[in-house]
Amino acid sequence: MYPFLRLAKEFHVHRNAAPLPLTGTHVSHHMCWPWDLDLWMELNNGRTLTLLDLGRLPLAKRVGLIGALREQGWGLTMAGVTVRYRRRVRMFDRFQIRSRCVGWDARFIYIEQGMWRGEECCNHALYRSAVTDANGIVAPVRVMEAMRRTTASPPLPGWVAEWIAAEAHRPWPPMAG
Template sequence: MFPMVRLVKEFVKYRNAPALPYDGTHVSRHMCLPWDLDPFMELNNGRTLTLFDLGRLLLAKRVGLIATLKREGWGMTMAGSCVRYRRRIRVFETFEMRSRALGWDDKFLYIDQSMWKKNGDCANHVVYRAAITDANGIVGTDRVRRALAAETAAMELPEWVLKWIDAENARPWPPIQD
């Protein structure tokens, strides 16, 4: 189940947080709760992705994207992700989540998120490809940037993200069935 109580808590907690520039980083703190666990008593991999939603939505609010989505009647959907899990997060352990935009191409926004343990170790990291949508499908990022009034210079995507994009473009869709 989606952590609606946590989402509301985050929006209340950061209701007066200053706006962020498009390339700003939203930092939040969280705790691994008993209902976040897998059978090995650590943060479940699926729940990790759900918790990343909290940071991504607050980032979207603070850069003005949520207000723009409402005004334009648009939606936002995740169109892909690339995730790494490296360190366990155990019950009642606290961690810091960092969420930031990496940049965009003609169709997608790329969002970088990570969870950091108290000792400074990165527990996991994900890059999301997000699409802004309307009734006709994907809204081009030039139009989104104009609506956001994001007159920032193009943010160059890192080489490793470009390689991921190339790999995704080479991946068959729909998947090949045996």
């Protein structure tokens, strides 16, 4: 089940947090609960992606994206993700989620997130997100205008640009059978 109560808690905890610049880092604090576990008694890989929402959505609010989405009647979707899992997160482990926008291109906004236990990164994700309306994807330049920002994207880090290029070569639709 989606962690609606945990998400509500995050919005409540960060309700008075200062606005962030577009590439600012939002830090949130969490715990791995028994219902987050898999058969091996560690944080389930799919649940990891769900818990990252708890950092990404408050980040969107703090940079002004949520307000623009509401004003314009737009939606937000994830169009891709790549994840590295490096350290186990076990029951009752406390961790931070660090979330930030690394930049955007003509179609997508790229969000970097990591789960940290102290100074050790347990996993790291790069999301490709899209703002949508009834006609499909809204260009990030329009999104920035709706957010009353005139900032151009910072140069995307090389590893992000290489992931984008690799995804462009991935066949779609995938082979069936």
